[in-house]
Amino acid sequence: MTLAAGAAKAFAMSDQPQAIAELSFEAALKRLEEIVRKLESGEASLDESIELYGEGDRLKQQCEARLQAAQARIEKIQFGRDGQPAGAVPFDGG
Numbered sequence: 001m002t003l004a005a006g007a008a009k010a011f012a013m014s015d016q017p018q019a020i021a022e023l024s025f026e027a028a029l030k031r032l033e034e035i036v037r038k039l040e041s042g043e044a045s046l047d048e049s050i051e052l053y054g055e056g057d058r059l060k061q062q063c064e065a066r067l068q069a070a071q072a073r074i075e076k077i078q079f080g081r082d083g084q085p086a087g088a089v090p091f092d093g094g
Contacts, residue, residue: 017058020055020058020059020062021062023059023062025063025066025067028059028062028063028066029059029063031055031059032056032059032060032063035052035053035055035056035059036056038052039052039053039056
């Protein structure tokens with residue numbers, strides 16, 4: 001690998017977490033499924049497998065965070081402060 005190719009790869013990897021954060025839940029899950037298929041097939045080299053595993057871990061964390069946020073939002077919609085159904089209450093994200 002040339003120095004320029006190595007630098008480009010390092011830049012792409014440093015930009016990856018931001019790109020993952022911008023994916024929809026469905027897109028992140030689809031990419032995670034692709035990674036699992038590739039790792040299970042054994043077609044990836046050791047270095048590529050390590051990179052894919054890291055990307056997969058970040059995608060898994062992103063999906064879990066989105067699911068937790070959705071669960072919190074649903075719970076907030078269903079119940080008010082008194083525990084009774086309260087209709088739609090805006091989700092404040094925290």
